[in-house]
Amino acid sequence: MRRWIGGVLGLCLLPATAMASMGGHEPFSWFQLLPVHVPQYVLSAFMIAILLIVASMVAVGGKKPEEMVIPEPRFTLRNVLELILGFLMGIAEDIMGHHAKKYMPLLATCFTFILFMNLLGLIPGFAPPTDKMNITVGLAVTIFLSTHYFGVREHGIAYFKHFLGPLWWLSPIMLPIELISHLARPMSLSLRLFGNITGDHMVVSIFLGLVPFVVPTIFYGLGVFVSFMQAFIFTVLSMIYIAGAVAHEEEH
Numbered sequence: 001m002r003r004w005i006g007g008v009l010g011l012c013l014l015p016a017t018a019m020a021s022m023g024g025h026e027p028f029s030w031f032q033l034l035p036v037h038v039p040q041y042v043l044s045a046f047m048i049a050i051l052l053i054v055a056s057m058v059a060v061g062g063k064k065p066e067e068m069v070i071p072e073p074r075f076t077l078r079n080v081l082e083l084i085l086g087f088l089m090g091i092a093e094d095i096m097g098h099h100a101k102k103y104m105p106l107l108a109t110c111f112t113f114i115l116f117m118n119l120l121g122l123i124p125g126f127a128p129p130t131d132k133m134n135i136t137v138g139l140a141v142t143i144f145l146s147t148h149y150f151g152v153r154e155h156g157i158a159y160f161k162h163f164l165g166p167l168w169w170l171s172p173i174m175l176p177i178e179l180i181s182h183l184a185r186p187m188s189l190s191l192r193l194f195g196n197i198t199g200d201h202m203v204v205s206i207f208l209g210l211v212p213f214v215v216p217t218i219f220y221g222l223g224v225f226v227s228f229m230q231a232f233i234f235t236v237l238s239m240i241y242i243a244g245a246v247a248h249e250e251e252h
Contacts (some may be wrong), residue, residue, distance in 0.1 A: 030125040045129040048116045084112060089237065092130075094175040096129050096243040103242055104144055111235040114139065114193070114223065118227030120219055121201045124208070128197050140186035143238045147185075151245030159245070161240040185241060 029040035043052060060077040072078055088108055092100035126188030129135045151159040165174030204219045 018186070022036055029127060040127055041129045041132045042137060044120055044126060045117065045135060048113065048120060048186060052112055052116065078252070084108065088235065092239050093162045095239045096246075099246065100239075103150065103239075105243075106143075107235055107238060108240055110139065110143070111231050114234055115227060116230035118197055118230060119224065121197065122204065122227070128201055128227075130197045132195055133190065133194050136184070136190035137192070139234070140189035143189065143241065144182075144186040145240045147238075150242055154246040155248075164182045185237075189234060189237060193234055196230050 008250045031038070031043045034043075054078055058080050059076075060156060061078075085104065085108055088111055089100065089104060092104060092107060096103065117129045117135070119128075120126050147161075163175055163178040164171040165178075200223050204223050205220050
């Protein structure tokens with residue numbers, strides 16, 4: 001859990017900081033009431049990051065790992081976080097095998113950070129940070145770099161051999177194909193998350209403006225579902241990419 005706290009801070013600050021230099025027209029936000037103008041997406045991302053860090057610290061409560069083996073008897077914040085971790089861990093073990101635990105700080109951070117950024121857009125006066133390409137690209141690049149870092153850490157310099165294909169004489173063909181395939185991953189991750197959250201936020205906003213009662217409830221429910229699914233898809237694809245980078249030939 002403590003590694004998760006550090007992962008939240010590191011992953012959240014990268015895309016949020018990238019937003020700081022971006023301006024442009026923004027819809028109404030409660031952040032506009034502040035005396036200092038900062039893009040609301042930056043403030044929203046930092047707010048979610050801080051909330052997750054505080055939530056993690058409260059859940060841990062200074063306890064040692066051995067003291068957290070037994071779950072708490074009542075419904076608490078710690079139980080919610082453990083439920084999320086257990087859910088992700090079960091999926092990660094199916095995709096990545098028994099080594100999945102090593103990568104859970106990054107993956108759990110991705111899921112929770114994206115999920116709560118998506119859900120923030122359902123609150124009037126707030127826009128989801130994932131409605132901005134700077135955020136989604138920052139997340140996708142983080143996964144892209146982490147994937148290759150884990151691959152090199154697992155295999156050493158031999159990791160790059162898989163870019164050349166199984167036969168040496170296929171290298172001139174396989175190398176550009178592999179490079180394009182890997183470079184397309186962050187683009188795919190960022191565009192998918194950005195497009196779906198932007199569309200969902202737009203639909204909810206339109207119906208909230210036209211019919212402010214009852215009808216938007218349906219689309220709020222759809223928004224919660226989309227928020228969860230997009231965080232889930234992003235995280236599962238990240239698991240697949242990392243699993244492919246760290247897998248040994250006998251595991252293929």
